[in-house]
Amino acid sequence: MDQLHTDRPSQASDTTDDRSGEMYHRIGAITRQLHDALQELGFAEKLKGTVDELPDAQSRLTYIARLTGEAAEKVLNSVDEAKARQSQIVQISRLLESLFPAKPALAEQLQVIRQCGEMTDQHLTDIMMAQDFHDLTGQVISRVVKLAATIEDQLLQLLVDVAPPAVINKPTVVAASASTEYTGPRLEGPVVDTEGRDDVATSQQDVDDLLASLGF
């Protein structure tokens, strides 16, 4: 009996080893077939073309991010300047209103000027707030650029794998940069499509409701 007990795990292990060996053999065969197919169909050349185009796509996206950033900064500079002037107009109209209380027609006109100034200031605030598109689109572009870099690395590796031994001139494959220190949740950036997702808050009200439900 003892002999049987000691033999059983060994037999199981042998069977597992056999299956693993068979699996690796089959994966090896598939890899060789894939390699041959890529060579015969000329996919390696096409892959190389794609890899060559990726840095260009990344630099174009980075260019968009830079230009939109510069545009947003220019708008914010103008808003700052306009707000300062607008504030002056409102203050002066208030002062004039107080100086001519006995002239109702003039006071009425000054009041209109002041109200227009206050409304314009509100519009300027709206214009300032709208510049947050740079932050939101910038984060999305940054993610796409990183994704393109990862795809480029993987395609390069695939090219190296399928290249005939004689022509292998291994390019330097740069591993996708990733922080090794941060162990918290993976940050996703702006959610571009909330449809069908119940794991994200779709509005500030959603955030407030969630926190309230947890007692915060």
Next chain:
Amino acid sequence: MSKDLRFLIVDDFSTMRRIVRGLLKEIGYVDADEAEDGVAALHKLRNGRFDFVVSDINMPNMNGFQLLKEIKSDDKLKHLPVLMVTAEARKEDIVLAAQSGAAGYIVKPFTKATLEDKLTHVIQKLGL
């Protein structure tokens, strides 16, 4: 409610820092400084006087969660309220921020009214 509070605005996008600063000014808080990531923010917090932190989450070098953790584990800084203003809208991020000690959570894009409402709530609650 004091309007003399000193704010630190932490965001890697200068546009967003300017927007938050502009809004704070309109609400009545004119004393503010800026930092582009958690590392720069911690340096400023440890070398200056601040009453309130408004921080993004997704930033290079040290993100908002890491900054929050550093602040809440530092005896000299842990009293500081930290309001997260971020595009990260996943519920697990929101819950994590609250559990880590964030005073509030605002999702971008947001309005002036939302910022004012959250600031007022925290400031009144803490008696600042």
